Amino acid sequence: MEVELSIVMPCLNEAETLEICIQKASKFLQINNILGEIIVADNGSTDGSQKIALTNNAVVINVAQKGYGNALKAGFNAAKGKYLIMGDADDSYDFSNLNPFLKKLREGNDLVIGNRFKGGIEKGAMPFLHKYLGNPVLSFLGKLFFKIKINDFHCGLRGVSKEAYQKINVKTTGMEFASEMIVNASLQNLKIIEVPTTLKKDGRTRKPHLKTWSDGWRHLRFLLLFSPNWLFLIPGLLMMILGSLLSLILLFNPIQIGTIIFDIHTLLFSSSLAIVGFQFVMFYGLTKVFGITQNLLPKSKRYDTVFKYIQLEKGLIIGFLLTLTGLLLSVYGFYVWQNHNFKALQVRETMRIVIPAVSLIVIGIQVVLFSFFFSILDLKNEKN
Numbered sequence: 145m146e147v148e149l150s151i152v153m154p155c156l157n158e159a160e161t162l163e164i165c166i167q168k169a170s171k172f173l174q175i176n177n178i179l180g181e182i183i184v185a186d187n188g189s190t191d192g193s194q195k196i197a198l199t200n201n202a203v204v205i206n207v208a209q210k211g212y213g214n215a216l217k218a219g220f221n222a223a224k225g226k227y228l229i230m231g232d233a234d235d236s237y238d239f240s241n242l243n244p245f246l247k248k249l250r251e252g253n254d255l256v257i258g259n260r261f262k263g264g265i266e267k268g269a270m271p272f273l274h275k276y277l278g279n280p281v282l283s284f285l286g287k288l289f290f291k292i293k294i295n296d297f298h299c300g301l302r303g304v305s306k307e308a309y310q311k312i313n314v315k316t317t318g319m320e321f322a323s324e325m326i327v328n329a330s331l332q333n334l335k336i337i338e339v340p341t342t343l344k345k346d347g348r349t350r351k352p353h354l355k356t357w358s359d360g361w362r363h364l365r366f367l368l369l370f371s372p373n374w375l376f377l378i379p380g381l382l383m384m385i386l387g388s389l390l391s392l393i394l395l396f397n398p399i400q401i402g403t404i405i406f407d408i409h410t411l412l413f414s415s416s417l418a419i420v421g422f423q424f425v426m427f428y429g430l431t432k433v434f435g436i437t438q439n440l441l442p443k444s445k446r447y448d449t450v451f452k453y454i455q456l457e458k459g460l461i462i463g464f465l466l467t468l469t470g471l472l473l474s475v476y477g478f479y480v481w482q483n484h485n486f487k488a489l490q491v492r493e494t495m496r497i498v499i500p501a502v503s504l505i506v507i508g509i510q511v512v513l514f515s516f517f518f519s520i521l522d523l524k525n526e527k528n
Contacts, residue, residue: 149173149180149246150225150306153202153233154215159191161235161347166200168239176243184233185219187211213314213321220309229303234346236269237301244339245303254308254334257326258299258341266344271356278360282367286323289371292330294338298322298363301341308334313439319359320366327370331442370441372431380424387418391503395496408495415503422507426514429454433521459515467508473501 151169155162166182173180184197185205197204207218220228227249231237237258248256265275283297300322304312312328314321329336346352368375393399394411435441477497 145179146226147179147181147224149178149227149229150183150220150223151180151239151242152183152185152216152219152223152228152230154187154212154219154230155184155189155193155197155233156187156215157189157191157193157350158233158348159189159193159196160349162193162196162233163200164235164347165231165233165239166197166202169242170200172240172242178246180225181223183219183223185215185222187215209317211317211321212319213317213324216321217314217317220306223306225306227303227305228309229301231301232346234348234352236343236346238342238344241342242303244341245301248337248339249303249305252335253337254305255312255326255329255336256303257294257296257336257338258301259294259296259338260299260341260343261296262338263340263342266342269343269345273356278356282323282360282363285364285367286326289367289374290327290330292326292336294326294336296338297326299338299341299343304329316366318362319354320362323363323366324370327367331370370435372428372435372441376424376428376431380421380428383417383421383424385421387414387416387421390414391418391500395500398492408492408499411495411499415499419503419506423510426510429514430517430521433518437521454515454518456515456519459511459518463508463511463515465508466504466511470501470504470506470508473497473504477501 151173153162153165153169158165162184166184169182172178173182182200182202183205184193184202185207186194186197187207187210194204194206203222205218205222207215216230219230227246229242229245231239245256245258260270261279270279279296279298283295286292286297287294302325304325308329311332311334312325314324314328316324326336391411391414394406394408394414398405398407399410400406432441436443477494480494480497
């Protein structure tokens with residue numbers, strides 16, 4: 145008979161709580177008459193956790209590579225169940241009440257996430273910073289970046305169908321596994337839903353493996369790297385628009401607000417802002433192509449429409465014209481200097497020639513380099 149449910153517990157020195165977790169999970173399977181298995185993905189325990197798991201009839205998978213993500217991936221890969229439910233082996237999650245997860249999986253949902261804020265958090269179960277800063281902020285960013293209606297991105301109790309897990313193709317090895325699981329599922333347009341679940345204080349006497357700042361940064365870094373729109377495109381466009389508009393105004397006249405005058409020095413900074421913004425946008429394009437060609441990001445509907453207009457030849461022509469315009473302005477600036485017998489010039493006048501000239505040369509050269517690099521990255525698509 146086909147195993148319906150595999151309950152996977154990552155484990156690293158959980159001798160104090162592992163047995164009670166396995167017993168609760170076993171009782172759940174028995175009471176609900178579910179054909180299932182309990183898998184303990186051991187990440188190198190030295191406190192006898194493996195023996196406890198075997199004594200309680202759990203399947204032990206020894207995982208040599210360290211990391212929360214590595215342990216879960218090994219457990220999932222070894223699982224025989226149609227559905228997979230993961231949960232920490234510290235007795236903070238209730239393995240005797242997995243029906244809400246299994247029910248939603250049976251209904252056809254691909255990924256079911258627990259929501260501890262809706263189900264209830266026991267006093268002292270979640271550190272203050274995690275409860276009021278880390279989880280809310282990272283969950284908000286996840287929803288904003290990827291348009292996912294999940295309010296607890298980091299709940300460790302969740303279920304996924306085996307078929308969906310294979311599509312998700314998680315690659316991270318540490319705590320950010322939790323974020324990647326949801327993000328990849330969203331990028332693959334899988335059905336994601338959350339159910340209320342409880343969190344109680346874990347039963348261990350030692351400190352938890354989770355490190356507040358370093359693991360929080362790993363989650364944030366992952367969200368940013370997998371969202372080039374928010375990391376590069378949106379900030380870049382804002383900087384380009386603001387820098388370009390301010391530069392255009394200052395090219396003709398200074399701006400005076402009260403007793404404060406914004407002149408050529410501000411022009412220099414605004415032009416630099418526009419250049420930096422342009423670089424951000426270029427990096428967005430390169431990141432998008434690289435992510436898609438390496439199967440890290442899915443190809444969006446707009447990808448072919450937008451990027452079919454970006455070709456090496458067009459880029460070289462645009463880059464050449466921008467550079468040429470900058471050089472002509474430079475020649476004009478040199479001519480103005482010559483007319484003054486190469487002596488001291490009116491800085492306010494000449495800098496309004498030199499700054500746009502240098503800016504156009506820099507941007508033109510960047511367009512040329514981007515076009516070559518873009519074409520190299522896109523060679524894989526052309527071969528296909």
